[in-house]
Amino acid sequence: MTVRLDHVIVPARNHVASAELLATLLGVPWSTKGVGSFCPVYVNDGLTLDFDQTDEPIPAQHFCFRVSEAEFDRIFERIKARGIGYRSGPHGPMDMRIGTHKGGRIVYWNEPDGHVWEALTVSYARQPAHEKAKSAGRARASRRPARRQPGSAGRGR
Numbered sequence: 001m002t003v004r005l006d007h008v009i010v011p012a013r014n015h016v017a018s019a020e021l022l023a024t025l026l027g028v029p030w031s032t033k034g035v036g037s038f039c040p041v042y043v044n045d046g047l048t049l050d051f052d053q054t055d056e057p058i059p060a061q062h063f064c065f066r067v068s069e070a071e072f073d074r075i076f077e078r079i080k081a082r083g084i085g086y087r088s089g090p091h092g093p094m095d096m097r098i099g100t101h102k103g104g105r106i107v108y109w110n111e112p113d114g115h116v117w118e119a120l121t122v123s124y125a126r127q128p129a130h131e132k133a134k135s136a137g138r139a140r141a142s143r144r145p146a147r148r149q150p151g152s153a154g155r156g157r
Helices: 015-026 068-082 127-142
Strands: 007-012 039-041 048-053 061-064 099-101 104-110 118-119
Touching: 007 015, 007 127, 015 039, 015 048, 068 104, 068 118
Parallel strands: 007 048, 061 118
Antiparallel strands: 039 048, 099 104, 104 118
């Protein structure tokens, strides 16, 4: 069996507004009514973020979405259109810049409850298959003993 993340509960002061904002930025469907009192954001066919209304203290959580270049452009345009501050790194001031990492683009923004949202085009947590193959080849090569030249055994001091 393949293990897949199905849903995550996201605490929010205003679960309807938070769900609507994220769904709008990502360009994905959402609903004001889900299972129980949740407002679901349907990130893709396999993952739902269930926004839950709470008055309790909310610990900031970090959510990252890997997207295509075209999706990144659309998300970024929506962030700017909403006047949302953004930054090139996960922490620090809103520098209003897109970051670059491993040949891709990355942007971070916060929402009113303090959660950190991230969109990136190239995962830094997972390498593409062709990069894994290159890395594995380099690792194997670095573990090989140095080859001796024919006839060099037993010579020297």
